Amino acid sequence: MISIESISQALIQAGGKPVLVGGSVRDRLLGTLSKDFDLEVYQLSIDAVEQALKPLGALHAVGKSFGVLKLRNFDISLPRTENKTGQGHKGFIVQTDSELSFEQAASRRDFSINAMGIDLITGELLDPFGGQADLKQGILRHVSDAFDEDPLRVLRACQFTARFNLQIHAETLIKCRNLNAELSSLPRERIGEEFKKLLSAAKPSLGLQALRETGALCLFPELAALIDCPQDPQWHPEGDVWIHTLMVIDEACKLSDSLTIRLAALCHDLGKPETTRMEDGRWRSKNHESAGALPTRQFLTRLALSEDLIREVIPLVQEHLKPCQLYRVRDQVSSAAIRRLATRVNIENLCLVAKADFLGRTTEDAKLGIDPSSEWLLEQAQTLAVHQKGPEPILLGRHLLEIGFQAGPTLGRVLKKAYEAQLDGAFSTLDEALTWYKNSKESLSK
Known part of the structure; x- marks a missing residue:
């Protein structure tokens, strides 16, 4: 069975230093279960990581060019830097560097609560930006000025506010407002994904208020x-x-x-x-x-x-x-x-x-x-057994064809009238429906 332990053991034996990062660390501190896990591997190349993990199962190179492999519900990546080259959410140059320190790698992340790690060799919590303290105090704080490079982070701030009952730090709120002009560059699909996460919260109102406070409500004039x-x-x-x-x-x-x-x-x-x-x-x-x-x-x-x-x-x-x-x-x-x-x-x-x-x-x-x-x-x-959907039509075209009705536009009109009669309670079985049709045949043809 593939687990954090089996993956980390394989990477350690290959000479790597695996670190659990991202949301799963935050979730551990909150006492909640994670479905997906992110590992950052230091001191190994992406090829060495791939060779070390091959015996565990099929690897998918979801982003091998910038150091990301997927093994079941585990994303395994190399530490990397990101440099802004243009406007919007996608204008970045990504460079991997397995010799980066954890603090250097974590400095590219959006919020302090997402910039923590657990050293899988020592079990030590790595927290260079005070994420654990912010989580305890209910504060959502940006990590660095790199926050300004990605407008999607404004929407992430709003959904995190809702999901984890957080208050956006005053300086982070200013940064969010300063990104308003770039929000229109975001793909609808990414906006939708963040909004669905906001609605998954126990109190989405917190995230909706955050949309208003950050100015991101401009995306949703309705x-x-x-x-x-x-x-x-x-x-x-x-x-x-x-x-x-x-x-x-x-x-x-x-x-x-x-x-x-x-x-x-x-x-x-x-x-x-x-x-x-x-x-x-x-x-x-x-x-x-x-x-x-x-x-x-x-x-x-x-x-x-x-x-x-x-x-x-x-x-x-x-x-x-x-x-x-x-x-x-x-x-x-x-x-x-x-x-x-x-x-x-x-x-x-x-x-x-x-x-x-x-x-x-x-x-x-x-x-x-x-x-x-x-x-x-x-x-x-x-x-009436209609609490989840309307009643299925009892009298169908094939029933009328079987008793000699000719195919054509009239058939559809008769079936529509039959369904209306069914809704009115004129019949509830096929036999009753056929009797209704025979008794109503003359008026239906008009």
Whole structure:
């Protein structure tokens, strides 16, 4: 079995000095488990490292030209220096040097909490920039002026703030703000990866606030528009849409670790800046849920997210008021209405988003954690077995062809009417569906 011990032993026998570096060191100090590990190897060439590790398994040269090999979930690299040659995230010349000191190699890293190492020969913690103390004090501090060379580090600062409940050091905050002009040079894919890490935190609101403090919120105008967008204090005593959204995303994270749920919670009120008006002395945002579809798509596209994911999120935004609306008239809500809703959106997910929306405010009911509407709708949908998706059509084209129906445009129209009838509860089995068709054949042909 490949382990840190087996890898380090092979490297030591070859004359190398392996050091565990990066996030796995930070995670050890926090008492959390790491899935991936980074090792830096001193006093060996990349070819010597490759020869030493070959007996352990297949090596992948993910970046052999700048001294990086991959063995399962271990990245093994040589110490290196990086020199800025142009603008943006990629304008660097990388040079490996196995004779560098650990401090020299670590000086290229972004934050002190990521610039620690564990000497795998002695077990000593190597911490030339005070990362352990910063971690204990909850401070996110840059390592050196090399921080200024990579604008991606601004987004990394924001996601680390959220994931580890850190406060950005005042000098680091200034450096982040000074990099704002270069943020637009970042690839959408890299922006999306950092944002997903931010949303993986227990309290993404901390990272979103950091985006605002650093100025990086300029990358996301759909979110920035929520700031100072007013709300009716009767329903939202907590403040503007930005404050409400921060509360909602944190509530969503208590309910689910699904990226779909978290994105929908974040985007649920993106339609409010466009629709909010003062009417009869009160702030109203009529149809903001449907108006939210466009800014949600624009925002998620900025993150280079998949079309499948975007199509999951948008209906949750468009329908997020539905649990509350249906609950108010629950005595009049038919099974057909719930079945139809299930054809548009995953009701189970919708109830989670709606619950987060309800709890993400400072009303008395929210403080008590009381949200009967989402629980009621979910129970109704579960009873009808449509809580995760709409009912599958019972009557299919092949069934009609088997009884002599001719293929053509009329077939599609009949099947559409049959599905509508199924949603209305006209039939629930194939035999019933065929009987319905025979009884309705004359009217369907019109």
